């Protein structure tokens with residue numbers, strides 16, 4: 190391997206992808222090192238899958254470059270792909286072939302020596318907790334087990350980098366946890382992972398760094414702690430009111446002591462507050478004085494959803 194601790198394993202610079210008139214990816218750059226997880230977070234249509242497809246060598250970028258371990262996709266496509274495992278968003282399995290045969294098939298695609306394939310397939314099935322189901326067909330598997338088998342298929346050739354495109358879609362919480370534990374073990378073993386999702390809890394748990402994208406562009410990048418520093422306020426208060434407020438009341442609320450931010454969508458208000466106790470009392474007092482009652486109140490510490498909201502003015506899951 191011609192990488193060092195200081196040089197990233199995956200390096201993508203200024204990637205662009207266009208479908209007809211639509212620019213799906215507009216200059217995304219990213220890096221991942223061995224033993225690191227990069228989370229790619231963004232709402233539906235942000236350009237996550239298009240980015241992954243370019244990183245995986247499945248779709249040709251309209252601009253920019255990508256290298257893995259110093260091997261450029263443009264120069265040595267097979268060499269590049271050997272270093273990467275892809276777990277696609279859509280399950281890619283033969284439902285009527287046993288799990289083991291599914292994994293072996295991927296081994297053949299990567300031209301692994303036949304003598305090694307069986308042992309290697311059993312090894313990766315064990316890695317995803319499916320060794321005892323090797324002879325069963327995925328048709329009889331739960332959604333979570335199929336996802337894990339999909340991951341095993343992506344690991345058969347011993348890639349250094351694993352690209353995962355929403356690997357928990359349609360998975361129950363228990364299986365999701367099993368998948369996370371397996372991904373954490375791969376990371377500990379030194380693999381680099383790029384993980385796309387629109388669930389902020391998943392990147393909060395798994396990712397060392399995250400790239401937040403929207404409309405094909407980087408909105409923010411950094412560790413969780415770095416992203417939290419972008420937040421205008423540490424606490425949030427969300428209200429659903431019985432009716433929409435007018436611009437005078439809006440201005441009054443924004444001017445209250447402790448109110449650092451106010452996002453308004455119809456009758457829903459979200460405040461960023463420096464102090465939850467004092468700020469909430471002031472907000473609720475001002476609403477009561479104006480004769481507007483809340484229908485629903487919730488509060489909490491700010492999270493990645495709030496980072497996205499404060500940077501784009503939109504919800505992650507619109």
Ligand SMILES: Nc1ncnc2c1ncn2[C@@H]1O[C@H](COP(=O)(O)OP(=O)(O)OP(=O)(O)O)[C@@H](O)[C@H]1O
Nearest residue numbers: 208211213231232233234235236237238239240387
């Ligand atoms: N093959 C294609 N042809 C035309 N437009 C496409 C194609 N693939 C994606 N798009 C468009 O490009 C944009 C980005 O899509 P992409 O699938 O990369 O986003 P995403 O962030 O992965 O979304 P999701 O979370 O819904 O999978 C969207 O507007 C989508 O409609």
